[in-house]
Amino acid sequence: MHNFLSSFITLFQPPYDVLLLEGLVLTLKLTVFSWILAVALGAMLAIVRESKIVFFQKIVASYVAFQRNVPMLVHILLWYFGVSNILPVSVQDHLSALGSEFIYPAIAIGLCMAAYFCEDIRSGLRSIPFGQHEASRSLGMSYLKSMRHVIMPQALRICAPPFINHTVLLFKNTSLAMAVGAAELTYAVRDIENQTFLTFQAYLIATLFYLLVSLxxxxxxxxxxxxTRIPAR
Incomplete structure (x- = not known):
């Protein structure tokens, strides 16, 4: 027991503590960047899908089906190895200088999770009584203004529970970025395990970190x- 505790504490000392901290910071950066992209795109997709234009509805439905039925790891690999190769060389060089191991996974995760947030928001939009749509339109608001000022704020409050669940899912899925060399938390823990051979202790730290942040x-x-809950009437 003493040996286990001492080896466990060793992983929080230099140079391993720096690797863990940098991995955790990169994981949180991936989470924030992907979450902003996913929520912004998901909201736009939900608004478009709730419009009366059938063509756009089908496009959004196809996008959601594509993103939700392909594993996220495949999306990440597609962006890192596929999409990156069809970009102009100057763009590839620029992204590589900025950190392509971070940018492509963040985009892939954000685009994939946007499909889930879209469905969450759409369920919230559908729960708003149609009378509120009519009331806002009768005040001279356009469809977009009605969505922005009247309908969407209420929908976001209603869809908060699944929104939270998918935010946690997004955070956990950032670990998949290690497949393309992103030095996030799981990558850092694996690197530490390779250096110290303290397999159980290293992955226990990762488990505790993920559990703590998720909770x-x-x-x-x-x-x-x-x-922000809407009071029952």
Whole structure:
């Protein structure tokens, strides 16, 4: 037991503590970047799908089906090895200089999770009584203004629970970025394990980190959902 604790503590000392910290920071950066992209795109897709234009509805439905039925790892590999190769060489060089191991996975995860957030938001939009649509339109608001100022704020409050769940899912899926060399938390832990051969201790640290952040996200989400909940009438 003493040997286990001492070896466990060793992983929090130099140089391994720096690797863990850098891995955790990159994981959080991936989460934030992908989440912003996913929420923004998901909201736009939901609004378009709820419009009366059948052509655009089918395009969004096809996009959602494609993203939700292909494994996220495949999306990441497609962007890193596929999409990157069809870009102009100057763009490839620029992205490589900025960190393509971060950019492509973040885009892939964001685009994939946008499909899930789209469906969450769409369920919230459909729960808003149609009378509110009519009331906002009668005040002279366009479809987009009605969505922005009246319907969407209520829909986001209603769809908070699945929104939180998919945010946690997005965070956990950032670990897949290690497949293309992103030095996020799982990558860092694997590197430490290769150097120290402390397999159980290293992956226990990763497990605890992921558990702590996931539970924190769920707690913050539940607090926000509680304070923004629409009172029952």
């Amino acid at each position: 924190s996200l769920m707690w913050v989400g539940s607090v926000v959902a509680h304070h």
